[in-house]
Amino acid sequence: MAELIFFRIALGAYFVSAMGYIASLLAGRVRVARASMWVFALAFVLHTVPVVARWMGAPSAPSAGVYGSLSFIAWVVSGLYLAFQTKTKTQTLGAFVSPTVVVMMIAASAGLMDEHPIPFALRGPLVTFHIVLQLTGGAFFALACLAGIVYLVQDRLIRGKKVAGFSRLLPPLQDLDRINHLCTVWGFPLMTLGIIAGSIWARSVWGSDWHWDPKQIFTAVSWVLYAVLVHQRVAIGWKGRKAACLSIIAFAGLIFAFIGVNALFVTMHRF
Amino acid sequence: MTIALLGINHRSAPLHIRERLAISCGEGGKPFEELKKISRIQEVLYLSTCNRVEVLVDMEDADEGLEGLKKFITAHGNLSFEEMEKCLYVYRGEEAVRHLFRVSSSLDSLVMGEPQILGQVKDAYRLCVKQKASGVILNKLLHHAFRVAKRVRTETSIANNAVSVSFAAVELAKKIFGTLQGKQVLLIGAGEMAELASRHLVDNGVNRMIFINRTYENAVRLANDFQGTPVEFDLIDTQLGEADIVISSTGSLDCIISADMVEAALRRRKNRLLFLIDLAVPRDIDPVAGDIDNVYLYNIDDLQGVVDQNTQGRLREARKAQSIVDEEVAKFSEWYATLEVVPTIVDLKGKAEEIVKREMEKSHGWMKNIEEEERKNIEILVNSIVNKILHDPVVGLKKESRNGGADPYVAAVKKLFRLK
Numbered sequence: 001m002a003e004l005i006f007f008r009i010a011l012g013a014y015f016v017s018a019m020g021y022i023a024s025l026l027a028g029r030v031r032v033a034r035a036s037m038w039v040f041a042l043a044f045v046l047h048t049v050p051v052v053a054r055w056m057g058a059p060s061a062p063s064a065g066v067y068g069s070l071s072f073i074a075w076v077v078s079g080l081y082l083a084f085q086t087k088t089k090t091q092t093l094g095a096f097v098s099p100t101v102v103v104m105m106i107a108a109s110a111g112l113m114d115e116h117p118i119p120f121a122l123r124g125p126l127v128t129f130h131i132v133l134q135l136t137g138g139a140f141f142a143l144a145c146l147a148g149i150v151y152l153v154q155d156r157l158i159r160g161k162k163v164a165g166f167s168r169l170l171p172p173l174q175d176l177d178r179i180n181h182l183c184t185v186w187g188f189p190l191m192t193l194g195i196i197a198g199s200i201w202a203r204s205v206w207g208s209d210w211h212w213d214p215k216q217i218f219t220a221v222s223w224v225l226y227a228v229l230v231h232q233r234v235a236i237g238w239k240g241r242k243a244a245c246l247s248i249i250a251f252a253g254l255i256f257a258f259i260g261v262n263a264l265f266v267t268m269h270r271f
Numbered sequence: 272m273t274i275a276l277l278g279i280n281h282r283s284a285p286l287h288i289r290e291r292l293a294i295s296c297g298e299g300g301k302p303f304e305e306l307k308k309i310s311r312i313q314e315v316l317y318l319s320t321c322n323r324v325e326v327l328v329d330m331e332d333a334d335e336g337l338e339g340l341k342k343f344i345t346a347h348g349n350l351s352f353e354e355m356e357k358c359l360y361v362y363r364g365e366e367a368v369r370h371l372f373r374v375s376s377s378l379d380s381l382v383m384g385e386p387q388i389l390g391q392v393k394d395a396y397r398l399c400v401k402q403k404a405s406g407v408i409l410n411k412l413l414h415h416a417f418r419v420a421k422r423v424r425t426e427t428s429i430a431n432n433a434v435s436v437s438f439a440a441v442e443l444a445k446k447i448f449g450t451l452q453g454k455q456v457l458l459i460g461a462g463e464m465a466e467l468a469s470r471h472l473v474d475n476g477v478n479r480m481i482f483i484n485r486t487y488e489n490a491v492r493l494a495n496d497f498q499g500t501p502v503e504f505d506l507i508d509t510q511l512g513e514a515d516i517v518i519s520s521t522g523s524l525d526c527i528i529s530a531d532m533v534e535a536a537l538r539r540r541k542n543r544l545l546f547l548i549d550l551a552v553p554r555d556i557d558p559v560a561g562d563i564d565n566v567y568l569y570n571i572d573d574l575q576g577v578v579d580q581n582t583q584g585r586l587r588e589a590r591k592a593q594s595i596v597d598e599e600v601a602k603f604s605e606w607y608a609t610l611e612v613v614p615t616i617v618d619l620k621g622k623a624e625e626i627v628k629r630e631m632e633k634s635h636g637w638m639k640n641i642e643e644e645e646r647k648n649i650e651i652l653v654n655s656i657v658n659k660i661l662h663d664p665v666v667g668l669k670k671e672s673r674n675g676g677a678d679p680y681v682a683a684v685k686k687l688f689r690l691k
Contacts, residue, residue, distance in 0.1 A: 089449055154446070159561075161573045163443060172449035174544055237541030240565040 003053035006046050007071065013043030014078075018102045021095035022150060025169055033091040033169075037082075038152075040098055044078040051075045066111025067132055069135055074104040076139035088175035088188070097144050118252045126201040133194030141189025141226070145251035147179040148244035155241055180247055181233060187231045195223060214264075218257035225250035273333040274408065274607070275357060276367035277340055278318075278325030279348075279382050281552065284358035290524055290553075292348035293319045303402040308528055309339035314406040316413070318374075318395040320388065321522060321552060322381055327371060329408040333363060334341065368412065368603050372596045375416040376423035377430075382575060383589065384432035384587045387463045389420045408610070412603065419599045426595060428589045437468035439577040440548050440569070441475050444516055447546050455479040457514035458499075459507065459528075460487055460521030464571070468518055469497060481510055485521065513537035513541070520550035530559040533566055548574070605673055612668040615623060615681045618690040619665070623657045 020036030049241075054068055080095045084090060150170060157167035199209035210216065229246045232238040279289055296302045302317040306326065316327040326343070330336030345355050362370045373379045375392045396413045399405045405413070426428050445450055456477050458469055461484060469480065477625030480499030483506070484490035490501035502510060511517065511532060523525060528547070533556075537545065542565050549556040549570040569577075579585065630651065631638075638646055664684065671677040686691065 063607055158443070158446060161569070161576055163446060163577055167446060170446075172445060173447050177450045177544075239542040240544060241566060 003050040003088055006049040006053075007105075007109070010050070011048035011102070013039055013046060014098060014102050014154045016072075016103055017043060018098035019092070021092070021098050025095050025166075028165075028169060030091055030169060033094060037091060037094055038086060040078065040094060043084055044075070044082060047071075047075050051196070055087065067108045069131070070108035070111060071105055072135050073139045073142065074101045074108065077101055077104075077142050078138050080139060080143050081271050084179050084182075085118065088171070090171035090179065092148055092169050093147065093171050093176070093179070096150055100142070100146060124201065126197050126204075127215065130198040130201060133190050133197060134185050137187045137191030137194055138258065140183040140190065141247070141251050141254055144180045144183035144187065144247045145227065147176045148247045148251075151176040151180060151244040152241065152248075155244075173240070177243070179265075180265045181239075184226065184233060184243075188226050191223060191226065195219065198233060211222055214261045215257055218253055218261055222250050222253035222257060223252070225253060274327070274329050274367045274412065275333060275337060275361065275371050276325060276327045277361040279344075279358045280321055280323035280325070280379065281358070283360055288348055288354070288358055289322070292324045292344065295347035296324065299398065300402050303399070303404050305343060307338075307402075309336065309343060311336040312339065314409040314444075315404045316395055316399045316409055318392060320391045320519070322666045323374070323379075324372070327367065327409070327412075329406065333351075337361065345673070365600055365604050366401060368607075369596060369600045371412065371416050372419045372599055375420040376596060377420070377433075378589065378591060378592055378596070380425070381431050382436075382464060382571060383585070386430065386433060389417070390601040392416065392420075408607070411474055411606065414537075415570050415603050419596060422599070423592045423595050427591045427622050429588050429592050432585055432588075433464065433467065436571070436574045437464060438562055440468050440518075441471045443567075443569060443574075443577070444472065444546055445475070447544055448515060451474065452476040453478065454515040455481065455513055457481045457483065457510050457517045458493065459483045459517065459519040459555065460485075460523075460551065461493060462520040462550065465518050465520040466493070466496075468548065468550070472516065473497060477516070481514065483507060483510065485523075506538070508532055511545075512539040514545075516546045517547065517556075518548045518550060518603065519555035521555050523551070523555060524553060526555060526557045528556040528560065530557045532561065533557075533560040533561055537565065543668065544686050557668065570619045573651060575633060578683060608672045608675060608677075609669050612672045612677050615666060615684055615690065616665050619661060619684060619688055622688060622690060623661055627653055629659055 014101060015035045017039035021033055024032030024036060025032065032152060054071070077097065078101055081094065085094070086133065122234075126248070149178055151173060154167060154170045154173055154176065157163060157170070158173070202211070203209040227249060229243060279292065281289070287676075296317070296319065298319075300320075303315065304330075306312065306317060311332040312328050312330045314329040318325045318327070326340055328340065330337060341355065341359070341563075344350070344359060348358075350358065352376075360370075370379070375388070375389055377388045378383050380388050382648075396405070397411075399413075401410065441451075444454075448454055451472060454477050456469065456472050456479065458465055458480060473480065480494070480497045480500050481496045482501045483498070483504055484488040484493070484501075485504050487501065487503060493499070494501040507527065510687050511528070515618045517528075519528065533545070533547070537543075545566045547560060547566060547568040549568065552571065555572060556568060556570075558568065560566055624668075632654070638649070668677060668680055668684065672681050
């Protein structure tokens with residue numbers, strides 16, 4: 001239960017940093033965002049405790065279940081953002097990342113209430129591999145999507161010659177594009193490997209690797225969109241607005257596969 | 272005797288009319304030759320920059336002179352009557368002086384406070400002197416204008432505005448690229464605004480500068496100043512593929528960078544972000560290019576808009592500058608007003624001298640008997656009496672003219688002394 005205490009303190013810290021970030025945008029002070037970044041980093045460190053504890057406690061599927069998966073994604077997104085933060089001038093991107101993390105953390109703690117046992121079919125080392133890769137890939141794409149959204153806002157403002165107010169606080173376009181680019185090209189192989197691992201496992205427990213399961217279908221659609229995006233970025237040289245738009249659309253598909261499908265369809269792929 | 276100024280500028284007339292007029296009027300001595308021929312015009316200054324064409328005159332008869340000047344403008348600008356009414360501004364007297372002071376102090380410029388205009392006015396004046404088109408009044412007026420410009424420059428922070436416009440360009444570049452380290456800048460054309468912006472970019476970490484100019488020597492000169500590389504004019508296309516920031520400020524009439532060129536360059540540069548800054552009027556870069564993805568196009572008005580959003584201080588400084596101009600206009604008017612009594616004073620003194628001369632000649636008969644030295648003393652005495660008598664009326668006339676009410680006194684003096 002000690003992990004839960006850490007989890008709640010981390011959630012609190014994430015919340016404080018999110019408020020700080022938003023306040024910095026409202027007040028128009030980048031310095032406040034810089035302070036919020038340290039709170040955010042602290043929250044990330046605290047968050048590491050429940051994530052690791054979960055891993056030690058449930059070696060079979062540490063990040064399965066609503067709580068485990070969302071907490072894990074939030075943790076990866078936070079760590080990833082902090083890593084980018086050191087390389088780019090994107091303090092205020094935190095104002096978009098931290099609320100997202102807070103929402104995921106709150107949803108995760110809601111998931112704590114009704115943890116149901118993981119079905120037998122979803123236990124095994126390959127499943128763990130599959131889930132961790134999928135979630136990490138998803139976290140990369142989530143950050144790509146956030147950077148893409150902020151890119152579109154900033155692009156709009158600069159194009160509209162409204163650069164004195166809000167735009168001054170938002171990160172530079174090229175940094176946002178770089179985050180979007182790196183997250184996309186790193187997230188894609190992770191997700192691809194995750195899908196391969198999943199399909200191998202599916203073949204061994206369900207006999208076939210493709211079931212026309214809604215979750216599979218939507219994941220596949222998103223994967224194709226990401227494949228197109230990676231191709232356009234790496235081979236054609238897409239940059240900026242178009243890439244940002246596509247990464248937002250693809251991520252919407254991914255979210256639907258992850259959450260929406262559970263609510264709307266009957267899926268054998270429940271966790 | 273009236274000072275008048277008429278002309279068109281970036282606010283009053285569209286560019287094609289300004290260009291047509293400037294080109295038709297010609298350069299160097301050509302406009303002066305024509306202007307001097309206009310009847311009743313005594314002194315004339317012709318000023319032509321990329322934003323304005325103005326003629327400043329001092330003339331004997333305002334109506335007749337202005338008629339001739341308007342003909343000059345409409346003929347060269349190929350203007351219809353309506354166009355002329357719309358584009359041409361005519362200032363007389365104090366208003367003309369005020370306009371000249373405002374122009375020289377860069378208060379009337381497209382980018383307020385830009386340093387170029389004073390030099391252009393000075394060049395115009397130099398030419399005017401060379402063409403022997405200037406006289407007492409324009410000499411005094413222009414030197415006064417240079418003094419006002421200097422005062423405005425030192426006593427207000429108007430000059431900073433031009434700096435902040437180029438600074439805004441740098442801030443924007445940072446908003447687009449994050450860091451300017453390792454970025455490449457392409458500078459097309461020359462001009463103080465462009466050079467100012469380049470200097471700011473270099474100060475902020477840009478380390479590769481490419482210079483292009485229609486006159487290759489100018490590109491070489493700039494490249495030496497900035498330790499950049501000069502490139503031939505026809506290589507704009509290639510360079511567009513390389514540069515991250517393009518500053519264009521040529522005097523070209525047409526766009527020198529079309530949207531197609533930008534689109535093609537973008538393909539070659541694999542869509543890397545491109546920041547285009549168009550400081551030229553008329554525009555050098557097709558505005559449509561700004562709609563292309565990953566291309567950000569700002570022209571001089573956009574940049575000024577950014578600066579205006581940032582500060583209210585500019586208005587305050589402009590008001591300060593305006594009051595300096597008003598003050599100086601008043602000083603000049605005071606001097607100029609005394610001019611209207613000057614011919615009367617000259618005539619009065621002339622008449623007195625004439626009388627003295629005549630009377631001395633009449634007395635020649637008896638004066639030849641006295642010594643040379645004493646004759647001289649008599650002459651001095653007579654002159655001094657005349658001057659003493661005239662002193663008070665002359666001072667009085669000047670004083671009245673400063674108060675603007677010299678006319679009745681001038682008339683009285685003329686009548687009483689039978690001056691013509």
